[in-house]
Amino acid sequence: MTIPMSAAPIAAPPIQTPLIRLSGITKTLKGQDEPRTILDGVNLTVHSGQSIAILGRSGSGKSTLLSLIGLFDRADGGQYLLGERDITKLPERKAAALRSAEFGFVFQRFFLLKHLSAAQNVAMALVNGQGWLPRRKRKTQVMEALDQVGIAHLAKHKPPRLSGGEQQRVAIARALVRQPRVLLADEPTGALDTETGNLVVDVLLKATHRGCGLVLVTHDHDHAAKMGSVLSLHDGRLG
Amino acid sequence: MMAPRNSILSGRLRSAVIIGGQGIRARKLRTFLSMISLFMGVLAVVTVQAGAEIAQRAMLSDVELQQGKDGTRVMYVPDTGASIIEDAMRGRTDAVASLGMNAIIGEPGVRPVNEGGMSFENAGRGPRGGDMWCDERGCYPMEQKGPEKPAGQAIEVRMQALTGDVRSFRPFRPVTGQWLDFGSAPSLAPRIVLNREAAKGFRMYQVPAEMSVQGATAHMTPQIVGVIDDGGYEPTAYIRIDELRSWLPSGTAQAADPYRGGGGLQLMMSPGTDDLEQTLKAKLAGTGLKAEQLQSNVINSRARMLEELAIMRWIFLGMAALVLLIGVAGILNVGLATVGERVEEFALRRAVGTSRMLLAGIVLSETLLTGLLTAGAAIGVGVVGLKVGSQIIGGKYPSLQGIEFPWQAGVAGVIAGLVAGILGGLIPAVRAARIPIATVMRA
Ligand SMILES: Nc1ncnc2c1ncn2[C@@H]1O[C@H](COP(=O)(O)OP(=O)(O)O)[C@@H](O)[C@H]1O
Ligand SMILES: [Mg+2]
Numbered sequence: 001m002t003i004p005m006s007a008a009p010i011a012a013p014p015i016q017t018p019l020i021r022l023s024g025i026t027k028t029l030k031g032q033d034e035p036r037t038i039l040d041g042v043n044l045t046v047h048s049g050q051s052i053a054i055l056g057r058s059g060s061g062k063s064t065l066l067s068l069i070g071l072f073d074r075a076d077g078g079q080y081l082l083g084e085r086d087i088t089k090l091p092e093r094k095a096a097a098l099r100s101a102e103f104g105f106v107f108q109r110f111f112l113l114k115h116l117s118a119a120q121n122v123a124m125a126l127v128n129g130q131g132w133l134p135r136r137k138r139k140t141q142v143m144e145a146l147d148q149v150g151i152a153h154l155a156k157h158k159p160p161r162l163s164g165g166e167q168q169r170v171a172i173a174r175a176l177v178r179q180p181r182v183l184l185a186d187e188p189t190g191a192l193d194t195e196t197g198n199l200v201v202d203v204l205l206k207a208t209h210r211g212c213g214l215v216l217v218t219h220d221h222d223h224a225a226k227m228g229s230v231l232s233l234h235d236g237r238l239g
Numbered sequence: 240m241m242a243p244r245n246s247i248l249s250g251r252l253r254s255a256v257i258i259g260g261q262g263i264r265a266r267k268l269r270t271f272l273s274m275i276s277l278f279m280g281v282l283a284v285v286t287v288q289a290g291a292e293i294a295q296r297a298m299l300s301d302v303e304l305q306q307g308k309d310g311t312r313v314m315y316v317p318d319t320g321a322s323i324i325e326d327a328m329r330g331r332t333d334a335v336a337s338l339g340m341n342a343i344i345g346e347p348g349v350r351p352v353n354e355g356g357m358s359f360e361n362a363g364r365g366p367r368g369g370d371m372w373c374d375e376r377g378c379y380p381m382e383q384k385g386p387e388k389p390a391g392q393a394i395e396v397r398m399q400a401l402t403g404d405v406r407s408f409r410p411f412r413p414v415t416g417q418w419l420d421f422g423s424a425p426s427l428a429p430r431i432v433l434n435r436e437a438a439k440g441f442r443m444y445q446v447p448a449e450m451s452v453q454g455a456t457a458h459m460t461p462q463i464v465g466v467i468d469d470g471g472y473e474p475t476a477y478i479r480i481d482e483l484r485s486w487l488p489s490g491t492a493q494a495a496d497p498y499r500g501g502g503g504l505q506l507m508m509s510p511g512t513d514d515l516e517q518t519l520k521a522k523l524a525g526t527g528l529k530a531e532q533l534q535s536n537v538i539n540s541r542a543r544m545l546e547e548l549a550i551m552r553w554i555f556l557g558m559a560a561l562v563l564l565i566g567v568a569g570i571l572n573v574g575l576a577t578v579g580e581r582v583e584e585f586a587l588r589r590a591v592g593t594s595r596m597l598l599a600g601i602v603l604s605e606t607l608l609t610g611l612l613t614a615g616a617a618i619g620v621g622v623v624g625l626k627v628g629s630q631i632i633g634g635k636y637p638s639l640q641g642i643e644f645p646w647q648a649g650v651a652g653v654i655a656g657l658v659a660g661i662l663g664g665l666i667p668a669v670r671a672a673r674i675p676i677a678t679v680m681r682a
Contacts, residue, residue: 100592132250
C-alpha cells in the first residue's frame, strides 16, 4: 500500500526538500517460529527543525523503525531518501560515514564508558575514524556540546559520579557534537523520573531550534505532546 | 564542521590509537595477565633461537680452522711416503702436507709440565696421561722405560711441520706477530708460530728457547715469530718442514716413539686437484704402499654441522611453539571475554560511525600490542639472562665470554609476539565486528 508522501502534518515550510523521506518501508525479522513482519509499509517525512513523536505499544517496532532510519540496518522493501539521495541499499561502509555525519542517537540507557570522563565520552563521536580533528578543535566542539545541554561544568566527571539526568545529557551532547541533521531518540526518558525526563525532552527540543530534525520514540504522552507532530506505530504502519 | 586536515588513513589510524589506548588503559590488569600467559612461550622461542645461534657460531667458527674448509680433500700418507709427498708439494699452493710429531721446548732432559702435550688448564692435574698400550682385552699403563725424568721448566707441544701455507685450507686467525714465511730461504734457527694454547704455556712458565723434537739428532733453538688461533685446545706449534728437516733425517720422524702422536702426513688438497692425487697415489704405490692405505675423503664438516644444528633448532622451536600456543590460548580466552564485556561499547561505537573494519582493527591491534609488549619483555629478559649467564659460566667456557645477544633471537621474539597477537586477536576482532548495532536499543 502506498500513501503519497507524508501522512503526518508538516510543521516546517514545505518548500524545502525534506531531510528524510521514507515510503513503503517494510522489515521482516526472524521470529521465534516464523518470520514476523514488523514494519509493513511505513511512510515518514522529516523536515529540518521538525520534531516528531512516535508512540506505540511495546514490541510494535518503534526501535526497529529508528534502527532503519539511523542506518543500523537496512529495510527489506520501500524507499529511503536522505535529502535527494537514495540510500535504500547503502553498503555498510558508507552507512557508517552517514551515521557519523548526519545522525545523532540517544537511547533509553546512556551507554557511557565509565572509565572515561564526560568530555571523553562526548569526544567518542569525534574519534571514530571518520575524519580527524586536532585535539584543541575537538575540545572546543566537545565543550560547546556540553554547554548546549547545560553541563559544561561536569566535563571532567566520570559517569559513576553523575546523576541519571546528567548522564543522559552527556549522551545527548555526544549525539549533538557533530551537529547532526537528524536526532533519533529511543525512549530517552524511560529510565528517568518525570522531572528529569521533562528536562531531557526540553534539551532535545532545543536542538530543533537550530534546524535539527528530531524523531522521539516515547511512551509518555506528555512528552509526545511537546513535539510538532505525533504519530503512532500500529500493525506495522505509522499513522 | 569536520575538516579532515590529514588523509583519511591517518584519521583512522589516530582514532584507532586513541580508542585502543583507552581500551588497554581501562583494562591494565587484564592486559598484564594476557602478557603473563604469553610470556613463557615468547621467552621459549627467544631462548631457543638465541641458544641455536650461539651454538652455531661457537661450533662453526672453529670447525674450518680445525678440520679445513668444506670441499678440501684430505689424504693420510704413512711415514714411508713422506719424502715423495714433500718433494711433490714443494712450491705448490693448491696442496699442503703437514707432518705431525711431538716436541718439547725448554730445559733439556726434564719432564714437561704438560706431559703428553695436553692443555695447560689440565696440566699437573689428575693421573698422568699418555702412555698406555692396548690389546683386544683392554688397555694397560705402559711400564716405565727407565727411571722417571725429573719435572722441570719445559712444555710439550704438538708440532705441525708444513710444506706450504696451510691457511688456504684452515683459515687461522692471526693473534700477534707474523705467520710463517714460506717464500724466504730456510733458516737454521727454525721459525715457529704458536697457537693460543701453546702461547699460554710460554706465558705461564719460564721456558728456555731450546727445542727437542722426537727423532731429531740435536736440540735446536727456535724463533717464535707469531701466534695464531687455530681453534684447537692442545698446544701446537707450526713450523716449515724444510727448516725442521735440517735437524731431522727424512723418514725418521716417528721412529723414536711410535705410541706418541704420529700417523704420518696429512695432505690437504683444493677441489679440482684430482690429477695431483692420482699422480701421488701412483708414485706412493711404487714404494709398496697399498691403495687402501691411501684413502682420501672430502671435508664437509661445516655443512653437516649446519644441517644437524638446523634439525635441532627446529625440534626445539617446535617445542617452544607448543608453549607459545598455550599462551595464545590464554590471550584468546582473555580477548573473547573482553569482547563479551564490551558488546555495548562496540555497538555504540558503530552507532556513532566507527566502521566495522576499524573496530576489528582496534581489537586486533590491542592484542598485537600486548604481544609486542610481551616480546619486548621476553627479549629484555633474554638479553639480561645471557649477560648474567655468560658472566657466570663464561670463565669455564671461553667461547661464551662476551657473547652478544643474537639479533635473530630478537627477530624471532618479535615474530612470536606478532603471531601470538594475531592468532589471539583475530577471533575476538571478527566477533567485535559482527556485533549488531541494534544491541544498543535492547535495554
Ligand atoms: N534481532 C531481532 N530478531 C528477531 N526479532 C526481533 C529482533 N529485534 C526485535 N525483534 C522483535 O521485533 C519486534 C519489534 O521490536 P522493537 O522494534 O524493539 O519494538 P519496540 O521498540 O516498539 O518495543 C518485537 O516483537 C521484538 O521481539
Ligand atoms: Mg524499543
